[in-house]
Amino acid sequence: MHSKALLALLLSSAPLCAGSVDQWIDENAKSVVELYKELHAAPELSLMEEETAARLADAWERAGYAVTRGVGGTGVVAVLGNGDGPTLMLRTDLDALPVVEQTGLEYASKVFTTDKRGATVGVMHACGHDIHMSNLVGTARLLAENRGFWSGTLVLIAQPAEELGAGAEAMLADGLFARFPRPDYAVALHAANDLEVGKVSTCPGYFGANVDSVDIIVRGRGGHGAAPHTTADPIVIAASLVMDLQTIVAREIKPTEPAVVTVGSIHGGTKHNIIGDECRLQLTVRTYSDEVRKQVAEAIRRKAAAAAQSARAPEPTVEYSEGTPSLYNDPGLTARVTDTLKAELGDGQVERAEPMMGGEDFSRYGKAGVPICMFRLGTIAPGRLEAWEAAGETPPSMHSSKYYPDPEPALRTGMRAMAAIVQELLPASSGD
Ligand code: ZN
Numbered sequence: 001m002h003s004k005a006l007l008a009l010l011l012s013s014a015p016l017c018a019g020s021v022d023q024w025i026d027e028n029a030k031s032v033v034e035l036y037k038e039l040h041a042a043p044e045l046s047l048m049e050e051e052t053a054a055r056l057a058d059a060w061e062r063a064g065y066a067v068t069r070g071v072g073g074t075g076v077v078a079v080l081g082n083g084d085g086p087t088l089m090l091r092t093d094l095d096a097l098p099v100v101e102q103t104g105l106e107y108a109s110k111v112f113t114t115d116k117r118g119a120t121v122g123v124m125h126a127c128g129h130d131i132h133m134s135n136l137v138g139t140a141r142l143l144a145e146n147r148g149f150w151s152g153t154l155v156l157i158a159q160p161a162e163e164l165g166a167g168a169e170a171m172l173a174d175g176l177f178a179r180f181p182r183p184d185y186a187v188a189l190h191a192a193n194d195l196e197v198g199k200v201s202t203c204p205g206y207f208g209a210n211v212d213s214v215d216i217i218v219r220g221r222g223g224h225g226a227a228p229h230t231t232a233d234p235i236v237i238a239a240s241l242v243m244d245l246q247t248i249v250a251r252e253i254k255p256t257e258p259a260v261v262t263v264g265s266i267h268g269g270t271k272h273n274i275i276g277d278e279c280r281l282q283l284t285v286r287t288y289s290d291e292v293r294k295q296v297a298e299a300i301r302r303k304a305a306a307a308a309q310s311a312r313a314p315e316p317t318v319e320y321s322e323g324t325p326s327l328y329n330d331p332g333l334t335a336r337v338t339d340t341l342k343a344e345l346g347d348g349q350v351e352r353a354e355p356m357m358g359g360e361d362f363s364r365y366g367k368a369g370v371p372i373c374m375f376r377l378g379t380i381a382p383g384r385l386e387a388w389e390a391a392g393e394t395p396p397s398m399h400s401s402k403y404y405p406d407p408e409p410a411l412r413t414g415m416r417a418m419a420a421i422v423q424e425l426l427p428a429s430s431g432d
């Protein structure tokens with residue numbers, strides 16, 4: 001056999017690849033975990049991820065990627081071309097949360113900072129974005145050092161402000177899909193607080209919700225608390241509106257369509273014996289489909305107007321701001337990813353993820369026309385899950401001051417998962 005052909009065959013044969021990936025991970029897991037701990041101890045809030053972004057940009061540059069900084073704010077794009085083939089985008093987010101860490105870990109964050117409103121807040125990676133980042137640095141190095149088993153173009157992005165639902169939009173607006181190779185697929189993982197290390201879970205179709213915020217100002221005509229007949233009481237109007245809003249999901253939306261209308265804040269009045277002029281409500285609204293999203297928005301406006309009308313009160317103000325769009329995992333891509341993960345990690349290690357009503361702006365890359373898949377990565381050592389179960393407790397949720405992953409086994413699985421997905425989506429050409 002021609003030696004070049006033999007080399008190509010060796011490089012593209014699966015058993016050798018699996019061995020080289022595992023070996024690479026064994027040799028490098030320690031440094032990836034170190035990076036994780038450093039990132040964990042130095043969190044930065046959304047839109048302030050300067051140092052974090054610089055660390056990722058430097059690491060990707062050292063690994064041999066063409067790096068562009070400052071895309072959509074602090075966003076970073078790293079490109080590695082490796083022969084013919086499709087383009088795959090892998091995404092990590094960069095930002096942490098205004099939470100005072102209470103894990104008691106030796107590498108716990110002790111960071112306090114001043115937020116955009118001037119308040120002093122603790123900062124913590126309580127959503128596992130530090131796992132996403134260290135995983136994507138490890139994966140980037142692994143793929144750059146093992147170019148024989150894949151062929152195509154890798155685009156890695158470090159996205160700011162996921163927690164504000166703002167970073168993906170900013171990177172797209174700054175030409176992510178125009179200035180850089182447009183991906184044929186985009187894949188991301190998210191740390192899971194309730195899944196054991198070594199496991200992953202996937203969910204085809206809707207995985208995250210449309211997240212909309214609504215501000216309602218119910219207007220009345222104020223006056224003396226002892227003379228209600230001379231007023232239109234905005235608190236009574238608002239109270240009946242709160243109840244009426246609950247009938248949107250209960251009575252107007254098809255029961256098989258998920259939707260949530262939550263009134264999270266209500267403020268009105270100043271004193272016992274004064275009927276005020278207005279009462280303010282703040283709502284969060286969650287839906288999956290565009291149709292239900294529109295239907296709920298129309299119903300909220302209609303019910304607010306009707307509540308005012310029934311009290312002969314002035315027209316209320318309803319300000320509707322559409323936030324993060326729902327995350328729809330492309331079913332075809334998700335099936336491929338699921339099969340690949342089963343083959344790599346074992347059937348029993350790949351669970352079906354439950355769709356959530358939370359938001360994730362990874363959805364925006366899908367809305368921009370790229371098939372996307374986000375899967376969940378187990379981060380909790382089995383002993384901890386068992387202890388909570390024995391105590392009748394649930395694991396600390398994401399965003400909790402007490403959430404922490406077991407980084408080494410989680411990252412080992414994360415890197416294996418990503419490398420297997422790259423091999424599947426950007427296969428090495430076995431031809432020449
Ligand atoms: Zn989060």
Ligand code: ZN
Nearest residue numbers: 127129162190
């Ligand atoms: Zn998150």
